[in-house]
Amino acid sequence: MVAGTVTAQEDTKLTVQDSIKLNEKIKTDNGGDRNVMLNASSNSGPRDVNIGLPASVGGITILENDLPVVYFFWPELPNKTWRQSVSLQNTGLLKMEDLATNMGDLGFAVNSYTQNGTKDFKVKGSLSGSHFGWLQGDINVSGPISKNGWSYSAGAFLNFDPSTYDVGFNRYEDQTKIFRAGVTKFFKDDRGEFNVFYKYADSYVNTNYAVFEYGPNGKASEIPGFEIGNSSYYVRDGKIRFQDAVSGDYYWGAFDGRDNTNRSHTVDVFGNYRLDNGWNFKYTTRLHLAKASLMYSIPLSIFNATGADGYTIAETGQAYEGNVGTQLGMNSPSIPTTSIMGRFSLNKQIKGHDLSLGILEQYYHVDKYHSNRSLFFQTVEDQPQRLIGPGTDEYGFYGYNSSAEYFDGTENKFSVYGTDNWKVSERFSLKTGLMLRSQILNGNYSQTPRSAGFTMQDAELTNINDSYFHVAGTVNANYNITKNFGALANFLYTEENGRLESFSTAIPPSVVKSRSPLAGVGVFWNTPYFSLVSQATYLTKNNYLNRFNLVNPVDETETQQATIFYNIQTLGWTTDMMITPFKGFNLHYLITLQDPVYKDFSFSAFGNNYNYSDKTVLEISNVLMEIDPSYSVDKWRFWASFRYFSKQYANITNALYFAPRWENFGGINYQYNDHLGFGATVVNFLNQTGAKGTINGAELINDASPYYGQVLTGSYIRPFTVQLSVNFNF
Incomplete structure (x- = not known):
C-alpha cells in the first residue's frame, strides 16, 4: 500500500471570532495583537489567523503603510519582502471589518508603518539568537537633517537562521536581508508630513518536512533515524533538475541559490496633510519591482521497495531497498513582477461621526509566470539521497512539466470606500463601511494538456479578458445596557471571483462569484478585575475549488483526478476574557467552539457517486484555546502562551485524523533601564510534537486501520528552542 503525505500548509492560527478580542469594549493593553508574531513553525513571519475556513497558502495578509507588501503571494511570498523590524514604527492586527472595507478582502491582516524620520536623533535595535545558531x-x-523640517531614517534587518536541523547542503534555512532608507518633511504647525522611502529585500526561505509513523487515535511517532524537527527531509545535495516550461532548456535548480531567492525594490511615498476645513488628507503610493523565485520539494508518497524493484542511489550506483519517498519538485525562476498601488483618503470628526472616504488603486503585472515541475525518488532518512529507479532518466527524474503552470498578464483593481464610526448616544455606537471594487484581468494562458515534456513552445495561447464588480460591507453595533455590561452585533460581507493565478493550469477556471457573509451577536462585560466578551458567529463561503488525486478504495492501482467545487459553512462560539486579579498579573483566556463543514460537496469517481456534505473541513480544529498568563514586577516580566488545537481531520471522509496538540511559548524580559533590555524566549518548552495536514491518496478511505504503522510525511511544530535577545533604544 502507498502511504500518503501530509501537506505543509501552516495552520497555527487565531480564530474566526478573534474580532471580539479586538473590540474596544475589552480593556486590554493592545490585547488584540497579542502573540500574533509567535509562530510555532518558524521565525519568518506572523502566524496565520483562523477564520473557520481553509487558510490561504500565502498565510495572513501583511500591509505596510496601508498597502499590501505584495499584490499577490504567488510567486512572491510576503515574508520574502517583509519582517517584523525596528525599522517599523508600529505593527498591529487589522480587524476583519477594517480589512473588508479598506481592501475588500475576508480575514485578518497585520498592518505596519515604516519608521519615518524623527526630529531628534534616535537609535534603536535588537540582536537575537538561539542555541541552534540563529x-x-x-x-x-x-534624526534631523536641517532646521526647516527635514529628517531621515535608515535601517537594516539581517536574518541568518539554520532552523533546528542540518540540511547538509547549506548553513541556513532562512537567509534574509532587508534595507530601508528615506526622508521625512514635517510641515509647520503640525499640518502633516511627507515621506519618501526605499526598501531593498533579498531573501530565500525553505520549508522542511517530518517523517513519522501514523498510528491509532491520530498519533504520530518518530521512526528510527529521523527526529521530528531535528532531521532534514531535503534531498542531500539540495538540487533538483527541471525543464524550463518557456525555453525548453534543462537546468539544475538549487535551494540555496538564485532559483529560490527573491529580490525586490520598493519605493513608498506617503504622508498626510490637514486641510483648512479640518479634513485630514492621507496618502500612500508604492512602486514595487521584484524578481521572484520559488523552489519547493513536496512529498507525495512513501512506499517500500525491494531489491528486485531496481532502485539505486544516484551518487554511488549502490542498490537500494527500503522506504522510498516520491517527491514533486517545483521551481518558478526569476519571475518579473511589477506592482503600482495608491491609497488616498479624507477623514474628519463631525460631531458624533468619525468619517473616512477613500480610493484605492492596485495595478499588477507578471511577466510569463511559469512553474517548472519534475518528479523524483529519494531515500527516507535524515538528509535523503536521490534515487534512480524504474521510469527515471539517468539523473533520477521523470514527468518533467506534467503539471507545469503558466500565465501572463495584468490585473487592475480600482476601489472606492467609506466608513463612519458613529457615536449615536452615550450607550449606543454604530460602525459602518462600504467598498465598491472593479477588477480587470488581461493576459493569456494555455489550455494545452500538461503531459510529460510540456513546454510553451508547442502550446497554444488563450486570451484572458475578464472583468468583475465586487461589493464589501460591514455593520458593527455596540449597546451598553449598563455602564459595564452590554450587547454587540456585527455583519460582514465580501465578494471575489478569479485572478490571473486562477488560469495557471490547462483547465479553464470557474470564476463564479464567491460570496462570504459573516454575522455575529454577543455580549461584553467589564469590571475592575476582568473584561469578558462572548459571541456566536455564522460564516459561509461558496465556490471553493479543489483538485483531488483520488485512489480507488477497492483497487489501489487505479487513480483519477477530480475537480470539485463546493461550499463551506462555519458556526462558532468564542469567549474571550482578560483577568487582572492583582497588580502586575494578567491572564488572557480565549476559547472557541466551531463547526466548519462542507456543503454541496458531491462528485463522481470510479463509477460511484460520493457526497461528503456536512463532513468536517480538513485541517481545522473544532476546539481552540489560548491561555496567556503574564506577571510584571519591578523591571521583570514573566510570560507564557499556551495554544490548544483539537483533532484535525486528514481526509474528506473524516476517517483519518491527527491527534490534539498543544503549542507553547514562554519567556522572561528584563528592562535594565530606559535604553537597554534583555529577553529570553523558549519555544515549545513542554517539548510537544504533533503532525497536521492531509493524507494524499486516502480521500475516499472509510477505514483508518490499514494506515496504522505506515510511514507518512508532514509539517510539524518547532522543537524545544531557546532564544535570547538584547534590545536598545537611545
Whole structure:
C-alpha cells in the first residue's frame, strides 16, 4: 500500500471570532495583537489567523503603510519582502471589518508603518539568537537633517537562521536581508508630513518536512533515524533538475541559490496633510519591482521497495531497498513582477461621526509566470539521497512539466470606500463601511494538456479578458445596557471571483462569484478585575475549488483526478476574557467552539457517486484555546502562551485524523533601564510534537486501520528552542 503525505500548509492560527478580542469594549493593553508574531513553525513571519475556513497558502495578509507588501503571494511570498523590524514604527492586527472595507478582502491582516524620520536623533535595535545558531541583527537610525523640517531614517534587518536541523547542503534555512532608507518633511504647525522611502529585500526561505509513523487515535511517532524537527527531509545535495516550461532548456535548480531567492525594490511615498476645513488628507503610493523565485520539494508518497524493484542511489550506483519517498519538485525562476498601488483618503470628526472616504488603486503585472515541475525518488532518512529507479532518466527524474503552470498578464483593481464610526448616544455606537471594487484581468494562458515534456513552445495561447464588480460591507453595533455590561452585533460581507493565478493550469477556471457573509451577536462585560466578551458567529463561503488525486478504495492501482467545487459553512462560539486579579498579573483566556463543514460537496469517481456534505473541513480544529498568563514586577516580566488545537481531520471522509496538540511559548524580559533590555524566549518548552495536514491518496478511505504503522510525511511544530535577545533604544 502507498502511504500518503501530509501537506505543509501552516495552520497555527487565531480564530474566526478573534474580532471580539479586538473590540474596544475589552480593556486590554493592545490585547488584540497579542502573540500574533509567535509562530510555532518558524521565525519568518506572523502566524496565520483562523477564520473557520481553509487558510490561504500565502498565510495572513501583511500591509505596510496601508498597502499590501505584495499584490499577490504567488510567486512572491510576503515574508520574502517583509519582517517584523525596528525599522517599523508600529505593527498591529487589522480587524476583519477594517480589512473588508479598506481592501475588500475576508480575514485578518497585520498592518505596519515604516519608521519615518524623527526630529531628534534616535537609535534603536535588537540582536537575537538561539542555541541552534540563529542570528538576527536589526537596527534603525533616525534624526534631523536641517532646521526647516527635514529628517531621515535608515535601517537594516539581517536574518541568518539554520532552523533546528542540518540540511547538509547549506548553513541556513532562512537567509534574509532587508534595507530601508528615506526622508521625512514635517510641515509647520503640525499640518502633516511627507515621506519618501526605499526598501531593498533579498531573501530565500525553505520549508522542511517530518517523517513519522501514523498510528491509532491520530498519533504520530518518530521512526528510527529521523527526529521530528531535528532531521532534514531535503534531498542531500539540495538540487533538483527541471525543464524550463518557456525555453525548453534543462537546468539544475538549487535551494540555496538564485532559483529560490527573491529580490525586490520598493519605493513608498506617503504622508498626510490637514486641510483648512479640518479634513485630514492621507496618502500612500508604492512602486514595487521584484524578481521572484520559488523552489519547493513536496512529498507525495512513501512506499517500500525491494531489491528486485531496481532502485539505486544516484551518487554511488549502490542498490537500494527500503522506504522510498516520491517527491514533486517545483521551481518558478526569476519571475518579473511589477506592482503600482495608491491609497488616498479624507477623514474628519463631525460631531458624533468619525468619517473616512477613500480610493484605492492596485495595478499588477507578471511577466510569463511559469512553474517548472519534475518528479523524483529519494531515500527516507535524515538528509535523503536521490534515487534512480524504474521510469527515471539517468539523473533520477521523470514527468518533467506534467503539471507545469503558466500565465501572463495584468490585473487592475480600482476601489472606492467609506466608513463612519458613529457615536449615536452615550450607550449606543454604530460602525459602518462600504467598498465598491472593479477588477480587470488581461493576459493569456494555455489550455494545452500538461503531459510529460510540456513546454510553451508547442502550446497554444488563450486570451484572458475578464472583468468583475465586487461589493464589501460591514455593520458593527455596540449597546451598553449598563455602564459595564452590554450587547454587540456585527455583519460582514465580501465578494471575489478569479485572478490571473486562477488560469495557471490547462483547465479553464470557474470564476463564479464567491460570496462570504459573516454575522455575529454577543455580549461584553467589564469590571475592575476582568473584561469578558462572548459571541456566536455564522460564516459561509461558496465556490471553493479543489483538485483531488483520488485512489480507488477497492483497487489501489487505479487513480483519477477530480475537480470539485463546493461550499463551506462555519458556526462558532468564542469567549474571550482578560483577568487582572492583582497588580502586575494578567491572564488572557480565549476559547472557541466551531463547526466548519462542507456543503454541496458531491462528485463522481470510479463509477460511484460520493457526497461528503456536512463532513468536517480538513485541517481545522473544532476546539481552540489560548491561555496567556503574564506577571510584571519591578523591571521583570514573566510570560507564557499556551495554544490548544483539537483533532484535525486528514481526509474528506473524516476517517483519518491527527491527534490534539498543544503549542507553547514562554519567556522572561528584563528592562535594565530606559535604553537597554534583555529577553529570553523558549519555544515549545513542554517539548510537544504533533503532525497536521492531509493524507494524499486516502480521500475516499472509510477505514483508518490499514494506515496504522505506515510511514507518512508532514509539517510539524518547532522543537524545544531557546532564544535570547538584547534590545536598545537611545
